[in-house]
Amino acid sequence: MFYLKYRPQTISEIDNSRVKELLKKILEGKSLPHALLFVGQKGTGKTSAARIFAKAINCLNNRPNSIEPCNHCRHCLSITASSFTDVVELDAASNRGIEEIKNLIRETAFFPMVGRFRVFIIDEAHMITPDGFNALLKTLEEPPKSAIFILATTNLEKLPKTIASRCLKVNFGQAKIEDIIIMLKRICKSENLKFKDEFLKLIARHSDHSFRDAAKILEEVSIQNIAATSDLENYLGIRGKTNLLEVIEKKDIKKTFLWIEEFSQSGGSFKNLLEEILEELRVQLLHKKGVMIDDIKTISLTTKEITSLIKLLMEAYQNLRSTPIESLPLEIALSEFYNKT
Numbered sequence: 456m457f458y459l460k461y462r463p464q465t466i467s468e469i470d471n472s473r474v475k476e477l478l479k480k481i482l483e484g485k486s487l488p489h490a491l492l493f494v495g496q497k498g499t500g501k502t503s504a505a506r507i508f509a510k511a512i513n514c515l516n517n518r519p520n521s522i523e524p525c526n527h528c529r530h531c532l533s534i535t536a537s538s539f540t541d542v543v544e545l546d547a548a549s550n551r552g553i554e555e556i557k558n559l560i561r562e563t564a565f566f567p568m569v570g571r572f573r574v575f576i577i578d579e580a581h582m583i584t585p586d587g588f589n590a591l592l593k594t595l596e597e598p599p600k601s602a603i604f605i606l607a608t609t610n611l612e613k614l615p616k617t618i619a620s621r622c623l624k625v626n627f628g629q630a631k632i633e634d635i636i637i638m639l640k641r642i643c644k645s646e647n648l649k650f651k652d653e654f655l656k657l658i659a660r661h662s663d664h665s666f667r668d669a670a671k672i673l674e675e676v677s678i679q680n681i682a683a684t685s686d687l688e689n690y691l692g693i694r695g696k697t698n699l700l701e702v703i704e705k706k707d708i709k710k711t712f713l714w715i716e717e718f719s720q721s722g723g724s725f726k727n728l729l730e731e732i733l734e735e736l737r738v739q740l741l742h743k744k745g746v747m748i749d750d751i752k753t754i755s756l757t758t759k760e761i762t763s764l765i766k767l768l769m770e771a772y773q774n775l776r777s778t779p780i781e782s783l784p785l786e787i788a789l790s791e792f793y794n795k796t
């Protein structure tokens with residue numbers, strides 16, 4: 456799997472530029488923080504960065520000349536293989552109770568066995584139960600000198616403020632399109648894949664701002680020998696987006712439903728389709744209001760119609776999560792739209 460094969464192994468391989476700089480600063484600092492909180496959307500490199508950090512502070516070869524892990528010494532190698540006794544990983548999604556946290560805290564009392572620091576990585580930290588948080592809080596208040604906690608979460612709001620305020624926060628946010636493209640190019644180079652820039656950009660734009668998702672799409676596409684941008688559009692389910700808008704413009708419900716049926720049959724993604732159309736409608740709206748002066752192909756819908764359509768399609772987008780039939784939310788939205796206008 457590309458996304459595992461190309462998991463970053465050094466600070467400089469972290470393609471998220473802001474995070475890279477911040478982690479460098481932290482590692483170069485005189486004293487290390489005893490607790491870090493990695494916050495960000497899925498697939499933005501929190502777990503990868505936590506492991507790199509653990510390696511960087513336990514590597515036998517790097518200091519004082521470099522903060523990067525060497526990835527060759529026995530400490531680096533065993534951390535990469537998840538077999539290093541001084542790096543403890545806990546997945547709070549499945550081990551969230553007081554007992555698991557208590558076990559972890561008991562561990563923190565021990566000195567490192569071989570490394571310089573014991574690192575406790577708690578993934579999906581927001582899943583810990585209230586009792587668990589309470590127990591953890593005490594340890595975070597008076598942590599043993601040789602212990603470093605790295606909490607990772609996709610959901611900062613669910614983490615108690617008392618916990619968050621005791622950690623140094625590193626915000627991974629969403630993966631930026633430019634950063635994703637850098638990662639894709641890194642993989643292409645090493646896999647000897649030759650794709651045009653616009654091709655990679657399209658992948659990046661449809662990866663949900665996740666490095667992992669982008670790497671997965673690239674892998675799928677290369678396995679299926681997809682090389683033309685139009686085939687990629689097909690694969691991503693965004694083929695004929697303007698087509699659908701053109702059909703909607705004519706307000707012919709039969710043609711609309713036929714279009715949707717065909718799209719559905721060809722395996723298109725309704726999520727991507729709705730995202731594309733909403734973006735298109737937004738541009739149309741801004742253009743009508745004179746905010747965007749770019750030369751675009753305008754559609755004949757009125758401002759009122761565009762806003763009403765946007766509202767209906769946003770609702771359809773939300774309903775995608777719970778619908779038993781993928782095409783249904785879009786069909787309902789459009790038939791409502793035609794009824795109104």
Ligand SMILES: Nc1ncnc2c1ncn2[C@@H]1O[C@H](COP(=O)(O)OP(=O)(O)OP(=O)(O)O)[C@@H](O)[C@H]1O
Nearest residue numbers: 458462469470471497498499500501502503666667
């Ligand atoms: N900053 C990055 N630079 C390059 N590749 C990355 C980066 N972040 C993630 N990736 C890619 O995405 C994969 C998943 O990353 P990782 O598991 O670290 O993300 P995560 O933030 O922990 O996600 P989750 O919230 O789903 O656990 C990696 O194996 C790697 O291929």
Ligand SMILES: [Mg+2]
Nearest residue numbers: 501502578607
């Ligand atoms: Mg993770």
Ligand SMILES: [Zn+2]
Nearest residue numbers: 514525528531
């Ligand atoms: Zn090393």
